[in-house]
Amino acid sequence: MTRPRRIVARVHAMPPEHNAGAEHMLVSMLRPLVERGHDVQVWLSRHAQARERYEYHGIQVVPLEAGLNFTSVARGADVLIAHLENVPSTASLARGFGRPLVVVCHNTHRPSFRDMTAGGTALAVYNSQWMEAEAELFFAEYPESVRPASSLVVRPPVFAGEYATKPGRAVTLINCNPEKGGNVLAALAQRMPDQQFLAVRGAYGEQVLPNLPNVEIVDHVRGEDMKDRVYARTRVLLMPSFYESWGRVAVEAMASGIPVLAHPTPGLCESLGEAGVFAHRDDIDGWEAILRELLTPPEYRLASKRARARSAELDPTADLAAWCDAIEEAAGA
Template identity: 30%
Template sequence: MRIAILAHVRQRIAEPFAGGMEAHAWQLAAGLQARGHDVVLFASGDSDPRFTIDPVVTQHYELTFPWAEHRGSQPLIAHLDAGYAAACDRIAAGGFDVVHNNSLHRFPLEQRRTAMVPTVTSLHVPPYDALHWFVSSSPAPRHRLTVTSARQLAAWWPEGAPPEASVLHNGIDVARWPYVPRGNGEAVWCGRITPNKGPHLAARAARQAGVRLTLFGAIEDPEYWQAELAPLIGPDIVYGGHLDAQALAAELGRASVFVFTPCWDEPFGLVAAEAMACGLPVAAFDAGAAREVIGDAGAFAAPGDVDGLARAIQAALATPASVPRERVLRMFTHDHMLDRCEALYHAVIHGDAALAA
């Protein structure tokens, strides 16, 4: 198939990944390409050159409009509208069999566009006002929608999802996350370093549990870092930088427990699944889809409960490394995700809902 992947352009689709959306788009493009599909990645022009890139914008917009997304910036909205309108027009004229839309932009959802090119839209965020109406009015014979968890299916459609919507769990390429059966007794945390990811709470809980913690990830919010995390850094709380997948997998493999601290309605939690693939049980806040992803491969605390999270770290350390690894192999492999994607593509091309099951 000739497949257009339409990405979000806040960050570049390249390592080291800014977050789960960028990692997902990269893995999707790489996996489909490896399966012999003709893939064009519509993303920021500074994305990974190993792919055929058709730029939505010249460079990722966080570089030129830092934090503007959170302030409702009209120049940013106009910039993205122009980029996505032109990209959708190029996709319509490009002879594509299907477009996999990960953009979180309203234009690819319009029925006049999905009528021209069969579309699968994946929603990687909880419902929010700027997109919710466009999503709810978009199901059509040539448009399927996916969310990353059952939790998000209920959040987007609390009165029941339409037949065109389904759960598509993120998938882990387990070859990139090698299994290590025994760690060094320490904890790790990774992700975007922002308040809604809660690394300051992970640090406090690890210190309370008496377990050394290393934090990995991009410092997306420097003011938050200086106010909440820099004062905690010391011999037992370490910042390890922002690493590519190979280096991060090696660091995860050395540890014994992963700490996962979502402070929002986390749609999936790709970093937790990646750690589980390496054999790390997870101590987590029971927020968003955390329990759906982690299951019996860890221990939970109430959201924001540092004392409870400290206890969960100690409890998770007793979980055999084989448990999280086997859960990933059973539920969250890259091949399983790609199989589902291909089934969805065939279904939307042929207008047959049964093919997507």
């Protein structure tokens, strides 16, 4: 058995205060490390409501205001993990203290890859195969000495049993900012006055919240409450996102056999696979026609069956085992 290691992550926010895909991906990846007996700490880099240290699913969380000695903690870590804007500073500490650095990437924006080109990244973790391919194209222009030493694909882990429920009757959009498709929801709700819609307020971005009698607006929902407050009321999930590197909420919805109507981003095409129903986000006529057809009993039964099958294919057990093994290998190097 691998001896317990001290694993320290530097991130900008944590659930339940911030319910976004990147944060839930990290929590889902850190939990199995706790279960293997490792000491896992997360240090936050942005202001949040919490002021004191707390525990979340066995992870020790240190809010910005409660921890001013991250440098000394980094010195004593066996592995440092970082993502987004925390990569440059954490990478600098990792190089200075000779600690292995793991970078978790959840988008293909240039800074996500560029920040790893200073060298010293032991492991780059991507949330989809297409993102790993994009990273390989990016790093082809750089010398091997500054590229990540290795890479791993860990699809955002969703255990179906934590989300499975009996679907409801509403057509739902989670996070109603324009980039996620708030305007598409508004247009569909106006065109389909007899259909119930659910607009879930997101944790970030300006929200498009239609003032229509057939649209119920739900305030921001914590990840652990999504099953009862959202999916149990959802018949079809809309994902007309301009950009998605994967699409975690789509996978959560499919655990209940909820069909997902989505814009064909590379991430959504990969995550939804054969279960996805796709239309371009600017084609409102197409979205309306597909949605009306999808809500008919015969089409719904077929789409729901495909969603459950895809959910089973995405069981995260193997991905998480490979992730834990990789972290333990980096810690022992």
